[in-house]
Amino acid sequence: NAGVMQNPRHLVRRRGQEARLRCSPMKGHSHVYWYRQLPEEGLKFMVYLQKENIIDESGMPKERFSAEFPKEGPSILRIQQVVRGDSAAYFCASSPVGTGAQPQHFGDGTRLSIL
């Protein structure tokens, strides 16, 4: 009964490169959320997706960031032309329904380091 799986766990990129972060939700979960965490801080919401739909992207920067959750396969958070300020831990969470009445289940995150 696997939990939320994120890969890679650690990712190092040079400024200007692209970063792709993957998230496979728990089995049976069709709602995926991405959060970003800076050191010593809480998580900040980025985007909420259901299969093939972006429901809320209010926390995601308008430029360079994009997210998708295709019909088949994991959810992808893509950061183009990375800058030093993108260095952070990125967490994915999933839930079976989107009512807000149930907890979200988190992966162990991808730690992105920009050189």
Added chain:
Amino acid sequence: SQQGEEDPQALSIQEGENATMNCSYKTSINNLQWYRQNSGRGLVHLILIRSNEREKHSGRLRVTLDTSKKSSSLLITASRAADTASYFCAFVQGAQKLVFGQGTRLTINP
């Protein structure tokens, strides 16, 4: 968006003592949730308390919610070394996005 605020930011106690963490928020909520994060790991859900509930227990955890004061507290009784972690309160805003506090870093000294 209104972020939750947690107090204290850091707490260090001896094993066996009780630990209390507080969370305040500014908006109306349907429920408030507490999560734990061990170093280098993701968040683990601990407990969810609904807006019409005042207190909830789960093992050594006790959560209270005072909607009139817009505050919640998490009490961990008889603390253990394994309780060392960061603890976050969170509430749902809009279409199910969670808004987190800054967290309380709890250290249990053996």
